[in-house]
Amino acid sequence: MKFRNFLALIIVAVFAFIIFQAFTIVPAAGEITINKFGQADLSNRTASRYINKNVNSDSKKVIYKESSNLESGSANIVTSVVANYRSFDTLGEITVLFLAAAGIAIVLNLEKSEKSRFAAKEASLILNTGIKIIFPLLLLAGAYIFIHGHLSPGGGFQGGAVIATAFLLKMLADYKFEIKEKSITLVESAAGIVFVGLGLYGLITRGSFLENFLATGTVGELFSGGTIAVIYTAIAFKVGAELTNIVKSLIEA
Amino acid sequence: MPLISSFLILIMLIAALAALFFDNLLNSIIAAGLVSLIASVLFYFLKAPDVAMTEAAIGAGLTTAIFVLALYKTERGKSE
Numbered sequence: 001m002k003f004r005n006f007l008a009l010i011i012v013a014v015f016a017f018i019i020f021q022a023f024t025i026v027p028a029a030g031e032i033t034i035n036k037f038g039q040a041d042l043s044n045r046t047a048s049r050y051i052n053k054n055v056n057s058d059s060k061k062v063i064y065k066e067s068s069n070l071e072s073g074s075a076n077i078v079t080s081v082v083a084n085y086r087s088f089d090t091l092g093e094i095t096v097l098f099l100a101a102a103g104i105a106i107v108l109n110l111e112k113s114e115k116s117r118f119a120a121k122e123a124s125l126i127l128n129t130g131i132k133i134i135f136p137l138l139l140l141a142g143a144y145i146f147i148h149g150h151l152s153p154g155g156g157f158q159g160g161a162v163i164a165t166a167f168l169l170k171m172l173a174d175y176k177f178e179i180k181e182k183s184i185t186l187v188e189s190a191a192g193i194v195f196v197g198l199g200l201y202g203l204i205t206r207g208s209f210l211e212n213f214l215a216t217g218t219v220g221e222l223f224s225g226g227t228i229a230v231i232y233t234a235i236a237f238k239v240g241a242e243l244t245n246i247v248k249s250l251i252e253a
Numbered sequence: 254m255p256l257i258s259s260f261l262i263l264i265m266l267i268a269a270l271a272a273l274f275f276d277n278l279l280n281s282i283i284a285a286g287l288v289s290l291i292a293s294v295l296f297y298f299l300k301a302p303d304v305a306m307t308e309a310a311i312g313a314g315l316t317t318a319i320f321v322l323a324l325y326k327t328e329r330g331k332s333e
Contacts, residue, residue: 076303078303145306153302153303153305153306154302154303154306155303157307157311158303158306158307158310161307161310161311161314161315162310164315165310165314165315165318168315168318243315246319247315247318247319247322250319250322250323250326251322253326
């Protein structure tokens with residue numbers, strides 16, 4: 001335990017050093033310059049650049065299934081904002097959700113009550129059979145929603161919520177069905193690590209955190225949008241694991 | 254379309270008031286879930302399908318289930 005604390009201290013110190021260094025970088029010619037506090041020229045920054053242009057290209061017309069190598073490459077404008085331009089905000093959002101899930105689990109485990117599980121010992125035949133049929137379909141629907149997040153409405157949050165609903169129904173119907181705490185933790189932390197790892201890789205190779213470093217491809221195809229699909233898949237697994245954990249702690253506490 | 258929207262908004266208002274004035278908390282939860290469901294349909298009419306999906310999955314689905322589970326934990330619904 002002592003060694004782990006020491007390791008954590010070292011990692012935090014290294015990250016603090018990197019973040020401190022990032023503020024003192026002198027930008028090369030042609031890059032976006034970072035002025036000192038209070039001297040920033042806002043007219044050349046986010047506001048004019050992102051509001052006065054098409055999300056997918058600077059001024060050219062975007063044609064579905066034909067335009068390629070655009071800046072964002074996502075057919076869904078909401079996704080290009082949530083998982084590309086503002087993906088750091090999304091990282092904060094899923095952290096908030098994680099803290100909510102952790103808080104619920106902590107509060108419910110404070111006193112071990114003798115109350116029984118919510119689900120009936122023998123659920124009715126209709127509920128049991130219906131959920132046996134609908135459970136894989138719901139998982140498939142959730143996977144479809146988050147995999148096609150950059151093409152059609154929906155995305156990581158919606159797909160994760162649908163997956164969590166599937167597990168909620170399964171837990172209600174089947175008294176013996178249990179998800180191990182460890183597997184939820186594993187999925188949740190792996191998804192978080194993938195998200196932050198993609199961000200750090202963008203920081204190392206392209207110079208800013210969570211920058212899209214893959215080729216954006218042709219608009220409207222499944223393999224397009226660069227890192228958007230990967231980030232949304234990570235978000236879906238993280239949100240699904242967190243919401244499943246909330247439901248599980250409420251049912252089993 | 255405005256007629257359908259007004260009808261849905263009317264049902265939504267009635268459901269919201271019913272959620273406030275129901276004596277049984279379980280009925281209130283179901284009425285609140287109905288408000289979320291109609292809100293998601295209205296979001297779809299307003300051409301915001303992303304928000305509509307979130308509202309349907311989280312607002313109408315998971316939140317209702319979590320409220321029911323919390324009600325079962327506190328057992329207020331049974332004693333009254």
